[in-house]
Each structure stands twice: as structure tokens, then as C-alpha cells.
Amino acid sequence: MRSHIRCELTAGQSGLTQSPRGLGPLLTREPCSKKSAMSSSLVCVQDYEEQATKILPRNALDYYRSGATREITLQENKDAIKRWYIRPRFLRDVSKRSMQTTVLGHTVNVPFGVAPTAMQRMATPDGESANARAAGKIGTVFTLSTIATTSIEEIASEAPDTLRFFQLYIYKDRAVTASLVKRAEAAGFSALVLTVDAPHFGIRLADLRNKFTLPPHLGMANFQTGDEKSNRVNTSAGGSGINEYVKSLFDPSLTWDDVAWLKRLTHLPIVLKGILTAEDALLGLKAGATGIWVSNHGARQVDGVPPSIEALSEIIKAVDGRCEVYVDGGFSEGTDIFKALALGARMVFLGRPLLWGLACGGEEGALNILNILKGELDSTMALSGCASINDITKDMVIRKDHYSRL
Numbered sequence: 001m002r003s004h005i006r007c008e009l010t011a012g013q014s015g016l017t018q019s020p021r022g023l024g025p026l027l028t029r030e031p032c033s034k035k036s037a038m039s040s041s042l043v044c045v046q047d048y049e050e051q052a053t054k055i056l057p058r059n060a061l062d063y064y065r066s067g068a069t070r071e072i073t074l075q076e077n078k079d080a081i082k083r084w085y086i087r088p089r090f091l092r093d094v095s096k097r098s099m100q101t102t103v104l105g106h107t108v109n110v111p112f113g114v115a116p117t118a119m120q121r122m123a124t125p126d127g128e129s130a131n132a133r134a135a136g137k138i139g140t141v142f143t144l145s146t147i148a149t150t151s152i153e154e155i156a157s158e159a160p161d162t163l164r165f166f167q168l169y170i171y172k173d174r175a176v177t178a179s180l181v182k183r184a185e186a187a188g189f190s191a192l193v194l195t196v197d198a199p200h201f202g203i204r205l206a207d208l209r210n211k212f213t214l215p216p217h218l219g220m221a222n223f224q225t226g227d228e229k230s231n232r233v234n235t236s237a238g239g240s241g242i243n244e245y246v247k248s249l250f251d252p253s254l255t256w257d258d259v260a261w262l263k264r265l266t267h268l269p270i271v272l273k274g275i276l277t278a279e280d281a282l283l284g285l286k287a288g289a290t291g292i293w294v295s296n297h298g299a300r301q302v303d304g305v306p307p308s309i310e311a312l313s314e315i316i317k318a319v320d321g322r323c324e325v326y327v328d329g330g331f332s333e334g335t336d337i338f339k340a341l342a343l344g345a346r347m348v349f350l351g352r353p354l355l356w357g358l359a360c361g362g363e364e365g366a367l368n369i370l371n372i373l374k375g376e377l378d379s380t381m382a383l384s385g386c387a388s389i390n391d392i393t394k395d396m397v398i399r400k401d402h403y404s405r406l
């Protein structure tokens with residue numbers, strides 16, 4: 001296993017510094033034989049976020065961190081989760097606990113997984129491979145973005161035992177899209193996650209100010225090196241290279257018929273990611289989706305859409321058990337995950353927390369993030385009277401405003 005953490009005994013240096021090649025942070029304080037300083041001093045996702053903020057290059061940090069325009073939904077994703085309270089029950093024998101569940105028929109050890117985030121090699125040289133291996137070590141699902149800096153085939157060989165989903169963007173060129181689907185099938189991915197909320201790209205102010213481009217040593221690994229159009233993110237118009245990329249290559253004319261097209265093309269289950277309304281969830285079911293992934297894309301598309309946790313209840317109600325429902329957006333603690341499970345989500349996915357883990361410590365950092373969340377969820381279950389995921393029921397959470405009505 002490759003790790004990007006280089007262990008050097010450099011007396012007097014304090015902690016993490018930027019790698020000389022600007023490829024990510026290097027740990028320069030602790031000898032290799034010791035448990036890294038990081039894993040003992042960074043004990044929650046917020047610690048990792050703060051550390052990552054100090055060490056990531058501005059272009060990457062802003063891209064990872066940003067939400068759309070005023071970032072009101074970005075804040076709301078978190079605030080809305082905090083508006084739900086846990087109603088703990090006691091004296092229910094929690095001496096033996098399990099977090100095991102299934103996703104699309106596959107057993108996972110924890111009810112949370114890794115959301116697709118683009119361009120992870122900006123955080124650490126091993127990028128998506130490190131993240132996928134960490135997910136495999138904890139026993140959960142890793143979702144690879146179409147816009148990854150590591151290819152479908154590399155992930156299959158670097159993390160062969162990890163349960164892998166492939167997130168699909170539909171390109172105007174349907175031959176390109178079909179080829180991505182066939183490659184994901186051939187490489188043993190278990191589901192396609194079709195992102196429906198990006199016919200156009202969100203306005204992210206920091207990326208515009210930075211004139212975002214991918215560092216020159218990196219490319220979109222699912223497309224051929226030298227294919228300047230699909231493999232590179234450049235800015236020719238002087239704005240964000242991401243917006244230019246999406247405008248020229250992604251298909252903004254998609255309709256529900258295209259979901260039917262995709263269904264005919266693949267034998268893999270299709271999960272629709274980015275659903276925020278009961279209406280679209282029902283159309284998704286009709287189109288044959290096996291899963292609905294409630295998401296506002298980490299608040300990166302339209303500012304002012306509802307926080308994911310609020311949209312979740314409406315969709316759970318509409319779907320009424322006819323398919324699995326997942327959620328992402330603003331989850332960064334075990335208690336957050338517990339609340340979404342109580343509201344009916346089968347899995348909670350995390351995007352940025354894993355990027356902070358990768359930035360601070362590559363695979364070890366990502367694994368630490370997953371272990372922190374696992375420990376926090378286990379603790380929440382024990383202290384709320386839940387020995388298994390099935391015990392986390394709707395009556396275990398209540399919205400804050402309930403108490404002002406009493």
C-alpha cells in the first residue's frame with residue numbers, strides 16, 4: 001500500500017508542511033514507528049477541516065470548500081441537521097451493537113459511504129485510490145466521480161475489494177458516455193449513480209476569482225491524456241475552467257427519456273443523485289431507478305434550495321419503501337448520521353469530510369475520518385438505546401420547533 005505521508009525526523013519543525021512539489025501536505029514531525037501526530041491530535045471532522053484549510057493550496061481549497069453564490073444553502077445544510085434533536089431511550093440493552101446494513105443488496109459495516117467528489121489528486125498524490133482503499137478497509141461503498149483524477153480501471157486495480165459505485169455525467173457525445181458505462185461494468189463497479197442536478201454548472205465565486213484550472217500535472221483520468229477537451233480543465237474565457245468544461249461537454253438537454261436510455265444500456269442498478277422533490281423522486285421510480293440519492297450537490301449548484309435533511313422526509317414519504325433512499329449534504333458527525341437514519345435514509349454519504357482527511361493524511365487521513373464517524377455513530381447508538389440500525393426509528397428524532405409548541 002502506498003502512503004503519501006513521508007516520515008522525517010526534522011527537529012524543531014512543527015507538524016504539517018506543504019510538499020515541495022505542491023502536491024499535498026507532508027507530515028514532518030513524527031517518526032514512522034510512532035502513530036502519527038495527526039491521528040492523535042485531529043479527533044473530529046472539524047479538526048481535519050481546520051487543518052486542511054491551513055495546508056491546501058488556495059485553488060484546491062476554494063474548489064473543495066465552495067458552495068454556490070452566497071453559500072446560504074451551504075450553511076443551511078449544517079444548521080438544518082442541528083435543528084433536529086435526538087430523543088434517547090434507555091434501559092434497552094446496548095451491550096452488543098452492530099452498524100451493519102445493506103446497500104443495493106451488498107452488506108456494509110457502516111450505514112455511511114463516500115460520495116463522489118471530483119479531482120481528489122489535488123488533495124493527495126494518491127487521490128481517489130487512497131479514498132477507495134480507506135472505504136474498503138472500513139467496509140463501505142466508495143463512489144468514483146466521472147471527473148476523477150484516477151481512472152475507472154486504476155480504481156478497480158487499486159481497490160479491488162472495495163464496493164464501488166460509478167458516478168456518471170452524461171456527455172453530449174453519447175458514445176463517450178456509453179464507453180464510460182461499459183468500462184465501469186467491465187471493471188466490476190456495482191451501480192451507476194446518475195447525477196441529475198448538473199445540466200449547467202453552479203456559480204462558485206471563489207473559482208471564478210481564482211480562474212480555476214487543474215494543476216498541470218493532473219488530468220481527468222477517465223479520458224485520454226492529450227484529449228485537451230475532455231482530459232483537461234483550462235480557462236480560455238478567463239473565468240472558471242470548470243464552468244467552461246461543463247458548458248462545452250455536458251448535455252444540458254437531458255430529460256427522463258435519457259434515464260430510460262441509460263437503463264437500456266446497462267445491467268447495473270441506477271441510482272439518481274441530486275433529487276430534492278417528491279415529484280422527481282416519483283418520476284425516478286417510474287423511470288426504473290433502484291435508488292434515490294437526496295442531495296443538493298453539497299450546496300454547489302443553486303443557492304436557496306432546501307437543505308438535504310429537510311428534503312429527505314418529503315422524499316421518504318413519496319417513495320414509501322419502493323426503493324432505497326440515500327442522503328448527503330453537511331453531515332460531519334455521528335449524531336448527524338443518526339438523525340438521517342432515523343428520518344428514513346438507508347445510507348448517508350459524505351463528500352468534503354473525506355477531502356479534508358485526504359489533504360491531511362492521504363489514505364490514513366481518509367480512514368481516520370471514517371473511523372471517527374464510526375466511533376461517533378456507535379457512541380450515539382449506545383447512548384440512545386439502539387443496538388442495531390433497525391432500532392434507529394423515526395420517533396428517535398424531533399424537530400427543535402416541537403419544543404416551542406409544547
Ligand SMILES: Cc1cc2nc3c(=O)[nH]c(=O)nc-3n(C[C@H](O)[C@H](O)[C@H](O)COP(=O)(O)O)c2cc1C
Nearest residue numbers: 064115116117118145195297298329330350351352
Ligand atoms: C469538491 C467537490 C466535488 C464534487 N464533485 C462531484 C462530482 O464529480 N459528481 C457529483 O455527482 N457530485 C459531486 N460533488 C457533490 C458530492 O457528491 C456530494 O453531493 C456533496 O459533497 C455532499 O456534501 P458534503 O460535501 O457536505 O458532504 C462534489 C462535491 C464537492 C465538495
Ligand SMILES: CCCCCCC(=O)C(=O)O
Nearest residue numbers: 118147233242245246300
Ligand atoms: C471540470 C468539471 C467538473 C464538474 C464536476 C465536479 C462537480 O460536480 C463539482 O461539484 O465540482
